Amino acid sequence: MPVSFKDVLLAGTLYWNSEFTGDLDELPDDIDDSDKYVQIPDKKELALGKPLVLDFARQFLPDNVGDVQEIFSKRGAYARFKDLLQRRGALDRWYAFEANAEERALRTWCDHNSIEVGD
Template sequence: MPISFQDLLLSFEFVGNSVGQHQAILCRRTSKIYWHSDFSDLDEFNDELPDDIEDEANYVAIPDKRELGLGKPLVLDFARECLPDDFDDIRWMFSKRGAYKKFRALLIRRNVLDRWYDFESKATERALREWCELNSISVTD
């Protein structure tokens, strides 16, 4: 059964908000996405999980950014393409804590923040669609 790309993207963002504390699991048969958060007791973030949720033939966990190579590797791809003069500084930046805050400040100074968001959005869509294809998940819209 196909899944809406927008639902998949929303679940991907939920997982990425707190890596390791939020999970989204897709049922391959029904395309229902089960959300679970170790961080929240709110019912909207804690669906009742089926008893067979560990069955990989029926369920697959929605990946996070790192699993799809959308963290540091994506930043470095963007830097190579759009900020080649800043590449070494950005690479060094991402060897330390607080890299994204510094990176964002640099993007603002260079007036390329919107370009980064567009680059990241396109890469995310491409990576999620590839992940779906690899996992035999049909996507609508």
């Protein structure tokens, strides 16, 4: 039975569990049942972090690639990156680029995990 891609994109129902804070949500007894539940990868697992930012900079801000590399060599990079995008008038383009990359990566992940996606 196919699942809605929107549910995958929005991660459907989320359950939060952390070794540092304990269970913030009551987890279902069968949470370990891989036939019923699957852990959706985060952006880092989908390679949507720094590599994606650098791809964007190379395509849309070629004169600022060095600046972007410098920004991402320190903590707090995303806030500084978004400031740069705002100054260059490229923030909306970044959001569209990022959303497109996230959709492609999640669809590929679904395919590799035999999750049938319906639109």
